Amino acid sequence: MTAGSGSAGAVPAVDVHSVGRVFAGRRGASVIALDGVSLTVAPGEFVSLIGPSGCGKSTLLRLIADLDVPTSGNIRVFGKPARQARIDQDYGIAFQQAGLLPWRTVAGNIELPLELHGVDRAGRRARGAELIDLVGLSEFAGHYPDQLSGGMQQRVAIARSLAERPSLLLMDEPFGALDEMTRERMQNELVRICAETAAAVVFVTHSIPEAVFLSNRVVVMSPRPGRIRSIVPVGLGDVTTRGEGLREDADFFRSLSTVRDLLHADEHGDPSGDDRPGPGLPRGVETR
Amino acid sequence: MPRFARPALFGVLGVVGLALVWELYKFFGPGNGVVIGDLTVLPRTSDLAMPHLATMVARLFEPVTGAATALPLWLAVLGACAFTLGIAAVGWIVGVTVGLALALLMQRFRLAESAILPWIVLSQTVPLIAIAPLVRRWGAQVEIGAFAWENWMSVALIASYLAFFPVSVGALRGLGSPDAHHVDLMHCYAVGWWKTLWRLRLPASVGYLLPALRLAAVSAVIGSVVAEVSIGLRGGIGRLIVEYAGAAGGDPGKPWAPIFGSVLVGLVAAGFVGLIGLFLRRFRRDEVSA
Numbered sequence: 001m002t003a004g005s006g007s008a009g010a011v012p013a014v015d016v017h018s019v020g021r022v023f024a025g026r027r028g029a030s031v032i033a034l035d036g037v038s039l040t041v042a043p044g045e046f047v048s049l050i051g052p053s054g055c056g057k058s059t060l061l062r063l064i065a066d067l068d069v070p071t072s073g074n075i076r077v078f079g080k081p082a083r084q085a086r087i088d089q090d091y092g093i094a095f096q097q098a099g100l101l102p103w104r105t106v107a108g109n110i111e112l113p114l115e116l117h118g119v120d121r122a123g124r125r126a127r128g129a130e131l132i133d134l135v136g137l138s139e140f141a142g143h144y145p146d147q148l149s150g151g152m153q154q155r156v157a158i159a160r161s162l163a164e165r166p167s168l169l170l171m172d173e174p175f176g177a178l179d180e181m182t183r184e185r186m187q188n189e190l191v192r193i194c195a196e197t198a199a200a201v202v203f204v205t206h207s208i209p210e211a212v213f214l215s216n217r218v219v220v221m222s223p224r225p226g227r228i229r230s231i232v233p234v235g236l237g238d239v240t241t242r243g244e245g246l247r248e249d250a251d252f253f254r255s256l257s258t259v260r261d262l263l264h265a266d267e268h269g270d271p272s273g274d275d276r277p278g279p280g281l282p283r284g285v286e287t288r
Numbered sequence: 289m290p291r292f293a294r295p296a297l298f299g300v301l302g303v304v305g306l307a308l309v310w311e312l313y314k315f316f317g318p319g320n321g322v323v324i325g326d327l328t329v330l331p332r333t334s335d336l337a338m339p340h341l342a343t344m345v346a347r348l349f350e351p352v353t354g355a356a357t358a359l360p361l362w363l364a365v366l367g368a369c370a371f372t373l374g375i376a377a378v379g380w381i382v383g384v385t386v387g388l389a390l391a392l393l394m395q396r397f398r399l400a401e402s403a404i405l406p407w408i409v410l411s412q413t414v415p416l417i418a419i420a421p422l423v424r425r426w427g428a429q430v431e432i433g434a435f436a437w438e439n440w441m442s443v444a445l446i447a448s449y450l451a452f453f454p455v456s457v458g459a460l461r462g463l464g465s466p467d468a469h470h471v472d473l474m475h476c477y478a479v480g481w482w483k484t485l486w487r488l489r490l491p492a493s494v495g496y497l498l499p500a501l502r503l504a505a506v507s508a509v510i511g512s513v514v515a516e517v518s519i520g521l522r523g524g525i526g527r528l529i530v531e532y533a534g535a536a537g538g539d540p541g542k543p544w545a546p547i548f549g550s551v552l553v554g555l556v557a558a559g560f561v562g563l564i565g566l567f568l569r570r571f572r573r574d575e576v577s578a
Contacts, residue, residue, distance in 0.1 A: 065476055066476075067472050067475060067476065086475075086476060086478055087478045089477070089478065091476075093473070093476050095469045095472070095473075097467070097469050099467070099469045099470055099473055101470070101487075101488070101491070102573045103491050103494075103570050103571040103573055112477075112487070113477055115487075116477050116479050116483060116487065117477070144573055145573075146573055
């Protein structure tokens with residue numbers, strides 16, 4: 001598994017090509033949510049999208065998921081148009097709210113996509129049990145969502161997103177509503193789960209340490225209009241071997257400050273911050 | 289104390305309180321009632337106007353009339369209750385079916401919602417008394433082969449006319465109640481409208497639907513009782529209320545029997561919906577936890 005963009009030969013998991021999205025407002029006023037965004041995610045690669053509110057990172061994720069359609073440009077998922085990839089169930093998705101159905105048990109929620117797509121009962125049971133084990137909720141299979149903590153609910157949502165063994169996971173701030181302790185534990189679990197499933201991940205987050213800890217590459221975005229300011233490769237080795245110790249690593253902190261500097265480029269009084277590297281930018285940072 | 293003991297206790301207290309107010313006012317109130325100017329604000333307290341509760345209850349166990357073959361009053365009232373309840377049930381089923389169908393149509397097509405919803409609201413502003421004779425007259429002209437329209441069907445139709453309203457409005461709200469991310473999720477799963485309806489919208493609507501069904505049940509009962517009177521259908525509780533009211537002069541306890549009967553019908557109808565709610569408990573978890 002290579003961390004670089006577009007590992008030669010293989011079809012990229014996600015290929016976003018100069019995509020723009022304009023939301024028509026009232027009285028002709030329109031908001032440019034995304035402008036000329038291009039991004040390639042290799043199979044098995046973990047890419048985080050980070051940026052201030054309004055930078056279009058969630059919009060970009062929704063476009064990849066075909067929950068929304070770009071105004072310009074095009075998006076291909078595993079070489080197919082995004083719409084086809086959605087219909088073929090090529091990705092699993094998790095949102096900030098766990099979004100579990102309150103009238104279904106943990107097992108019922110995890111099996112929902114399987115049930116909707118006609119997997120037989122035995123198949124559902126087996127896969128469901130496997131996933132419940134994967135996220136460590138074996139004792140809670142028969143519980144209802146309102147009996148679970150926020151972190152547990154989010155684990156169920158992640159298990160559900162993995163139900164059909166997708167090669168791509170789309171996650172929109174899945175840990176955003178969790179406390180810091182739970183959050184770090186969930187990040188460790190996600191690293192482990194990614195190692196087991198070898199899926200590519202597009203991960204939207206507000207948290208710099210989260211992005212750096214999890215990712216092969218961090219995509220830093222800037223708002224109004226939403227653009228990719230820079231893509232930071234995180235040289236921390238294979239994502240799948242990352243552990244708790246990494247959080248203390250010097251390289252971890254170096255990447256952390258790189259991303260932070262890029263995010264704060266505007267505030268450092270750099271008017272052309274969109275196109276020029278921010279102050280103190282270390283080597284190895286891709287800029288556009 | 290079991291979970292349901294408290295509400296049950298309050299329920300009993302409420303009934304006892306009402307009985308106390310009745311008897312206390314009868315005992316202490318002025319004989320000619322409370323009159324302000326020419327307006328009687330509170331009723332007379334004579335045994336004719338306000339019989340003792342004991343009189344009403346005792347009357348239940350005496351025969352309907354002096355005739356040798358007369359049934360005890362309670363049995364006659366109970367028979368009428370069953371008759372009215374049956375008609376109300378038919379009206380309820382028709383009303384719920386129509387209400388749900390309208391809600392589904394409005395959920396599916398935004399255009400249908402704008403087109404139909406105002407009419408649904410408008411339909412409830414037409415007084416029942418106005419449509420009852422119309423329904424009867426139109427019904428009388430319906431004759432298809434061996435099927436002939438009967439008066440009880442007119443009553444059921446009017447009951448359904450009242451019952452469909454809360455169901456259509458409640459179901460429409462319920463079907464639209466799932467969060468955006470739930471709807472997104474279904475879209476991600478690439479499932480169609482029907483599957484989304486079955487797996488997401490219908491279960492999510494249960495919390496809205498149950499109060500609507502209960503309201504519909506009570507409306508169907510009221511509709512049946514009133515329509516029986518205005519259509520002149522014999523055998524039901526509405527007819528008994530009118531019939532026995534005439535006896536009030538000499539037999540003050542008698543008119544209260546069918547009134548208790550109609551209360552009973554309403555309670556049974558509401559209780560039935562409560563029973564449905566018990567089976568659908570699983571879909572009301574957010575209410576329970578909230």
